[in-house]
Amino acid sequence: MKLTLKVWRQKNKEAKGEFKTYQADHVSTDMSFLEMLDVLNTSLIKKGEDPIHFDHDCREGICGMCSLYINGHPHGPLQTTTCQLHMRTFKDGETITIEPWRAGAFPVIKDLVVDRTAFDRIQQAGGYVSVNTGGVPDANVIPIPKKVADEAFDAAACIGCGACVAACKNASAMLFVSAKVSQFALLPQGHAERKERVEKMVAQMDAEGFGSCTNTKACEAECPKGISVTNIARMNREYLSAMFTNYKVEVGGGGD
């Protein structure tokens, strides 16, 4: 199949970007979207041009590295990751517009590559369970109902790709943050630090400059892992309860 590609090219963070049009004349319907770009890049390299920079890693739909805003949709028209999107989804002769994720908190590094370290900083702020030293406890000692484990796992399926931010008209990161808050809040191992966790993660999310959620549900519809907005409601509950009830201990723990 033959395709016309309108691709966002931008030299670096400071440079002004623009769309450049490329012709892809020998595209197989069995190619993944990234493979189609690989072939285009090979031809650009052969011509001595700068290849199109884009993020990718596992190409199995589980790492969250690939991105691309294709024809108005993060990860393209299907609810999957770009690496799992195949060219048979498109029509012969179609014009495909490829843009980077657009968000102030995700600045463009080059072409279609954006800096998503804001997500890393949110995770580092509280998206973990502190594990103290000691023997490994038996996994079955802590009773967790199957449905709770399943619900936590559904939240944990978030791969942190940023499609929610890309899809949201407010560039809000609340689906991502709420998934990370939920996966711990639901499980007993996460209970101990739940209040500090949600406070710190929301504070970091705000500091990064993401927008606010207006419940348009575009994130849920575009998320390649189908993360539900019920997680956002849970984060709201967690946050409000933490803000109204959490307290600081100003003195030492009585150890000395």
Add this chain to the structure above:
Amino acid sequence: MFCKSLTSIFGSHQKFPNNMKWVIDLFTSSLGRKLIMALTGLFLISFLVIHCTINAMIFYNDNGETFSHWGHFMGTNPIIRTLEIGLVAGFLFHIVQGLMLVKSNSAARPVSYSVAAPPPQSTWYSRSMGLLGTLLLLFLIMHTAHFWIPNRANQFAHGEELPLYSKMQDVFSNPLIVVLYVAGCVSLFWHLLHGFASAFQTLGLNHQKYNGLISFVGTAFSIVVPLIFALMPIAIYLKWIN
């Protein structure tokens, strides 16, 4: 931005009592600002119930007798008048916070997409609350200029209420005004259709047992209340009520 304006009021976070800093942190956070929108929104919804019920008294078609009786009660009862201060505050908080959220949310995406195809699961009115709210604000300015402001001004100056029923007849004799009021009610319908259920989601009240109920009540409310409101200028203009 809200944070900065608060800081300018209180000098700095440090000068504000430390044990109350969390209140500032809460209401300047993205989630706290959403909470303000949800709570004031639900409060304004409760106001709509009262406003709609009392105004619907004109449909008794008794030359405004029942309507004027309750209108007089609402306009003079000291408890209601005190609550009215809260209502004005509720409107101001909802409007100011809403406009500030629109500003900060659009600032979160400095470069927009050249192609945008929102998914069908996301409704246009949920993405247009700022626009619908602005239309409602314009309507509110016109509406209060017609009734509430002159009435309260007259009460303040002369200690007497204006004859609101005859004022309604007068205002709604103009077909352009009737069209603008109906357009205001249509904006209110779309605004409520998203806002009602959205407020519950923001409060964290999302539960599979009650989501259906919230959605049903929200949709019914969004249809019934603006419809009754829209019928008032129409009924007066077409002289169904005389």
